[in-house]
Amino acid sequence: MSHPRFSAARRTALGAALVLTVCAGLPRHASAQQRALTIGLIPAEDSQAMIESSRQVLDALQQQLGMPVKPFVATDYNGVIEALRAKKLDVAYLGPFSYVLASSVAEVEAFSVAVTKKTGQSAYRSVILARKDSGLRSVAELKGRNFAFVDPSSASGHLFPKAGLQQTGLDPETYFGRVVFSGSHDASILAVANRKVDAAAVADRIFNGAVAKGTVKQDDFVVLWSSRPIPESPMVWRKDLDPALKEKLAKALANLKDVKWGDQGVLNGFQPTSDAAYDVVRDTAKVLKLDLRGMK
Numbered sequence: 001m002s003h004p005r006f007s008a009a010r011r012t013a014l015g016a017a018l019v020l021t022v023c024a025g026l027p028r029h030a031s032a033q034q035r036a037l038t039i040g041l042i043p044a045e046d047s048q049a050m051i052e053s054s055r056q057v058l059d060a061l062q063q064q065l066g067m068p069v070k071p072f073v074a075t076d077y078n079g080v081i082e083a084l085r086a087k088k089l090d091v092a093y094l095g096p097f098s099y100v101l102a103s104s105v106a107e108v109e110a111f112s113v114a115v116t117k118k119t120g121q122s123a124y125r126s127v128i129l130a131r132k133d134s135g136l137r138s139v140a141e142l143k144g145r146n147f148a149f150v151d152p153s154s155a156s157g158h159l160f161p162k163a164g165l166q167q168t169g170l171d172p173e174t175y176f177g178r179v180v181f182s183g184s185h186d187a188s189i190l191a192v193a194n195r196k197v198d199a200a201a202v203a204d205r206i207f208n209g210a211v212a213k214g215t216v217k218q219d220d221f222v223v224l225w226s227s228r229p230i231p232e233s234p235m236v237w238r239k240d241l242d243p244a245l246k247e248k249l250a251k252a253l254a255n256l257k258d259v260k261w262g263d264q265g266v267l268n269g270f271q272p273t274s275d276a277a278y279d280v281v282r283d284t285a286k287v288l289k290l291d292l293r294g295m296k
Helices: 008-014 049-051 055-065 076-083 096-105 155-167 185-193 203-214 243-254 275-288
Strands: 017-022 035-040 069-073 091-093 106-117 126-131 146-150 180-181 199-203 223-226 234-238 257-262 266-274
Touching: 035 055, 049 055, 049 096, 055 069, 076 096, 091 185, 091 199, 096 106, 096 234, 096 243, 096 275, 106 243, 106 275, 126 155, 126 185, 126 203, 146 155, 146 185, 155 185, 155 199, 155 223, 155 275, 185 199, 199 203, 234 243
Parallel strands: 035 069, 146 180, 146 199
Antiparallel strands: 017 035, 017 091, 091 234, 106 234, 106 266, 126 199, 126 223, 257 266
């Protein structure tokens, strides 16, 4: 259920990055009925606002689990990962890149991913768009053209398309004419629509949303490139978490339907996922030689 942008903007789109943990003071394998569930929120701005934006999720989980659910305000992804590694946290909701980092330093694995009624999917794609009347039909025709990325830390608006271009033998640093970072997917879409740039990389679902709102017309655009499916932010747990609690939590998340979660809209439950679903993220990090520890 994450917005395609990964850093602070991604956290804004999520409303908050949820970190679920069973109270550390209790025995690791105590029964689920004996535990309280603490949910940590990584705030984009005001911590109380982040808690309130996730209130319906907190209340619904408490009802489903039959145990107290208490919000806890965390600081950043790196702090969460370190807490997972130290086994102070049992379960966490992480972004795709932060999960890949966490899985490399801590004994954790992805097990569930949110599906929202807005998209009906648990993955999305990065696409490179141009105006149909531009005559452009492939990225090979973009040499020397003006191009818009979204933000240096945007997954679908920069990192995935940059890696995709490199894998086709094109160097984004020198291939285009003028390159701009528009600051948002909507701004990039409008930049193409208004002929401010020749092409732009954006998230497909945000483009579809702009079409649905009537901001732009789909027939005015052509897709020059599309990425592999980008998995949404996963729910992860420590591999040694109490199996009974794992089962109960997975069922509770699957039942979180018709519940609003921040600006992501209404949830349609969580569906199972696996560590292998995030290999595309690992591949992208390798292509770009990303320092995942420096990303939040």
